[in-house]
Amino acid sequence: MFINGFIYILGETLKGLYRNRWMCLTSTGVVMVTLLMLGGFMVVNLNVRHITEVVKEQVEMVVYIDDSADRATVEELGRSIAGHQAVARVEYVSSDEHMSRLQQQLGGMLEGYDAALDNPLLASFEVRTENPETVVRLAEEFEAYPGVSAVFYGQGYVENLFAVTRIIQIIGLALMAGLAITAVFLISHTIKLTVLMRKKEITIMKYVGATNWFIRWPFLLEGLLMGFVGALIPLGLINYVYQVSMEWVATNELMFINLLPLQIVITELSFYLIPLGTGLGILGSTFSMGRFLKV
């Protein structure tokens, strides 16, 4: 009986998909389009997050040491900065080293200038923080330390970068949430139409003594299959488009656009889109057929 029931359910699922093929194609199409948009936004969001992480990691603070500070003050300052819990790494850069860096950057423009005699550049500590977003608060704190002349961290740029990336992420999340809600709404309505078309069949099943689960299974499997296929197609499309985009970035030498590797993107998307698609399909079927089972 169990095997017969299973064969029946599987057969009914396939028959149901074939009999209502246009409606099923529509439902799958709805899942596909919504998940494609959702996947697209996820790809953009993942890359924005990745790029901002990379940029954030490059955020550095330079604590310039007052010219008049004695050796003991400088050593104490170095220890205070290095010992701060928000600081990841500290490097002392002498005024001579600053000069040699400047000479390297400017090339021949400083030729003939004797830096050993007259070096106006201040020695400094170059500081990397554990969390780049704490750089503004830390700069204010370090400015008050004895022996500090000034603190520089790209004032203005850093605040803007953090604000813009936060806005992009919030918009992305809001769009994704909106799309997910739209997907549930559209799918449950499309599946409801499929169920409505088979209302008579369900009623007959109830009258002849079919259990609710026996009636539900083919619809649940249909929903699951539609959701699964509806998730696989966008994944394939995104895979193709992303690969093409990566090649385009490489051939146009736009290497400053630091895209995430394809494998990471597809793994991350599969992790969300496949359970989401199948889940939406099953949920859609369950919601749509509830009242038809109450005969």
Added chain:
Amino acid sequence: MVEAKNLFMKYGKGRQLALDNVNFFIDRGEFVFFVGSSGAGKSTLLKLIIRELKPTDGVLKVFNRDVGRLPRHRLPYLRRNIGMVFQDFRLMEERSVYDNVAFAMTVIGSSRREIKRRVPHVLNLVGLQDKAKAKITDLSGGEQQRVGLARAIANRPAMIIADEPTGNLDPGTALDIMNLLRSINLRGTTVLVATHNRDIVDRFKKRVIYLENGRLVADEQKGIYTHVH
């Protein structure tokens, strides 16, 4: 087999009683007509027997079980013992005669072998052995109701409930269907028929339960519609 004790049914607050203190007992193997004008409560009573509705008050026992208290998950097992026949046939039009009958057996988990053996047999009983492959839409009204009957008896139910089974049929075909129901009853199946059809009730001389405005006003063995009216 079916016993109603002080049975009341009301659809929503403030509305008239659909069944008003109805009492009767139907024994195994009986053939009973439920008659009365539209809105008398015939269909409500049949819906209560298959637990499509729950009584507002009183007790309705079917196969010695109070159906009003039957948990929802037990409903399928109650209905497997009752074959339903409808005025509008309720068949799956896109499927064949064979598939419609087989469907009733498949959904309760009958084996393929049992279905292959039983379906031709019941089609033979209702005289549709040559139409097994025909589509429902290619059949006449009478033939469609025969399919409905075949489906109702496919699972060997202890009771058949027919709600206006001849309502959409011409007099000759209606008589054929009723004769089929009688032959099913002669094999030991209890048959309950809700009908308006005076000629049929008068011709068959079976037990007649007459309902009027939800009240049971007459219950006669070998009754005649015209008499009880």
